[in-house]
Amino acid sequence: ETGVTQSPTHLIKTRGQQVTLRCSSQSGHNTVSWYQQALGQGPQFIFQYYREEENGRGNFPPRFSGLQFPNYSSELNVNALELDDSALYLCASTQGARETQYFGPGTRLLVL
Amino acid sequence: AQSVTQPDIHITVSEGASLELRCNYSYGATPYLFWYVQSPGQGLQLLLKYFSGDTLVQGIKGFEAEFKRSQSSFNLRKPSVHWSDAAEYFCAVAINYGQNFVFGPGTRLSVLP
Numbered sequence: 001e002t003g004v005t006q007s008p009t010h011l012i013k014t015r016g017q018q019v020t021l022r023c024s025s026q027s028g029h030n031t032v033s034w035y036q037q038a039l040g041q042g043p044q045f046i047f048q049y050y051r052e053e054e055n056g057r058g059n060f061p062p063r064f065s066g067l068q069f070p071n072y073s074s075e076l077n078v079n080a081l082e083l084d085d086s087a088l089y090l091c092a093s094t095q096g097a098r099e100t101q102y103f104g105p106g107t108r109l110l111v112l
Numbered sequence: 113a114q115s116v117t118q119p120d121i122h123i124t125v126s127e128g129a130s131l132e133l134r135c136n137y138s139y140g141a142t143p144y145l146f147w148y149v150q151s152p153g154q155g156l157q158l159l160l161k162y163f164s165g166d167t168l169v170q171g172i173k174g175f176e177a178e179f180k181r182s183q184s185s186f187n188l189r190k191p192s193v194h195w196s197d198a199a200e201y202f203c204a205v206a207i208n209y210g211q212n213f214v215f216g217p218g219t220r221l222s223v224l225p
Contacts, residue, residue, distance in 0.1 A: 002155065033213065042116075042202050042215030043156070058213075090155055103148075103155035 002026065004093050004104035012110045013081050021076045021107045023091035031055070032074040033101065034066060037088040049074060086111045114139045116203055116216035124222040125193050133188040133219050135203030143205040145186040147177055150200045150218075159201075162186065173197070198223045 003026035013019050025032050031050045035043035045058035049068035063079040072093070078085055088108050092101040115138045125131055137143060144163050148156040160171025167179040177188045186203060203216040 002157075004155070035213075035215075040217075042204075042217050044215070045213040092156070100158050100161070103157070105153070105155045 002102040002104065004091065004102050006089075006091055006104040006107050008107060009105070010108045010110075012112065014112050015081055015083060017081050017111075018077065018079045019081060019109060021078075021089050021091075021109070023074045023076070023093075023104055025072045025074065025091075025093035026102050029093035029095050029102070030072055031094045032068055032072065033092045033094075034074070034076045035090040035092065036060075036085075037090060037106070038084075039087070043090055046076070081111045083111050085109065114143065114205055114207065114214045116205055116214050118201075118203055118216040118219045120219045121217070122220045122222065124224060126224045127195050128192050131188075131190045131193045131197070131221070133201050133203075133221070135186045135188065135216060137184050137186065137203075137205045139184075139205060139207070141207075142179075142181060143207055145177075145179060146204040146206070147171065147175070147186070147188045148202045148204060148215075149173075150202065152199075156202065159188070193221075193223055195223045195225065197221060 005024045007022045033048040034046040037043040046060050047057040048055045052068045065077045067075045088106040090106045092103045094101045117136045146161045147159040159175045160169045162169045162179050169177050200218045202218045206213045
């Protein structure tokens with residue numbers, strides 16, 4: 001139990017739709033990162049937010065966007081969904097740059 | 113660009129046997145290095161991390177890892193495997209912790225009774 005929660009646990013969307021995934025960080029953590037994990041692969045870094053500002057981004061197109069709120073909860077938004085967006089989406093929170101990242105259980109997204 | 117390789121897709125060991133999972137990275141400088149474990153339907157749990165200093169790092173659940181700069185490796189070891197260690201193991205590197213975090217493809221560990 002890491003104290004990081006994600007919702008929903010599962011989601012089915014159709015191609016072209018938009019989706020919002022949510023993450024509640026562990027108490028006191030001001031940094032959150034999002035990852036995409038396709039089936040049978042390692043997680044890929046999408047972006048990181050620190051104190052409500054984007055603080056680093058992986059190789060993902062702009063249709064992947066995020067928000068971090070004053071209470072440090074976070075959202076991942078994906079527009080114009082594509083079939084290849086089907087994956088497990090993980091968020092991880094941390095208190096600072098050198099601290100341990102705590103991962104949530106993930107949201108499994110299926111795009112039809 | 114950074115890359116992480118885990119040469120073994122799937123490893124099977126008997127309970128009580130020793131374990132070594134291999135990880136190699138490609139990066140000009142020494143990155144931050146991590147090992148994570150993922151059980152089915154679960155998120156990732158950090159086993160251990162290396163930033164600097166002693167090249168032999170102790171982690172949770174009896175795991176350790178050794179950083180070898182000359183081989184660009186960060187192999188994970190455990191002297192005696194338990195059935196509960198069956199899971200997917202991921203090696204990861206980062207230039208700056210939390211930014212541009214790169215995971216390897218993972219090694220699936222099966223444990224025979």
